[in-house]
Amino acid sequence: HPLASFNPEWTVRESILEPFRRHRPILRHFPATSEENLITALALAVGVEERLFDRLPHQLSGGQIQRAAIARAISIEPDIIVMDEPTTGLDVVSRAQIIELLERLQHTLGVSLVLISHDIDFIRRLCSETLVLRDGRAVDLIDRLESGGAYTQRFVEAGTW
Incomplete structure (x- = not known):
């Protein structure tokens, strides 16, 4: 929930x-x-009007605050960004835009993303390796969800975790 990570009394x-x-x-x-x-460069990088x-x-x-959270994360040009369910709660259009933004940032900034998600399509699109957890324990480390054990394959075939 990106809104919860912002101080409600500060401007974005x-x-x-x-x-x-x-x-x-x-x-x-x-x-x-x-x-x-x-600020101008970050607004341009995440695709929002600076006045926001x-x-x-x-x-x-929801999509604007997620973009603002991404702008804050990249403001110091980290090597790695950890994101927990970054597209949850977004409408279909905003979700697609955030995924495209993250792809672009991976390529333009060279930032690595550690994504925590139940969205298999999202993981497939952005991740080169996936660590699958079951009850808090690692059960598979796989490449682009192309393989994996029976537990992983059951969810891949269903399209959800």
Whole structure:
């Protein structure tokens, strides 16, 4: 739930800039000369109008707040981003847009994604390797869900975990 990760009293802009202000990374992909330049670059990277970042989190739609959360995550250009069910609760159009955004970020920023999801199609599209858990224990480590044990195959054939 991305809304829960934002301070409700801060504008989205303030929340996005907080990790950048704390860590002051040397940016490779967003060589901003100011915080405003960084915000402009991040808005463009995640596909939203920059003016949306001046709103409070509850004033954004589900897809917009998810994009803002992604902007905050990439603001320090991490090597890895961990995402738990990043498309849950989104409408079909927003879900597709977020998946396309994540694919694009993987390629343009070279960021690795660790995705936690029950959505097999989502995992297939974005992940090169999948660790399948059963009751909190690893049961399969597979490549693009092309193989795996009986437990994994049962869910792959059903199309859901």
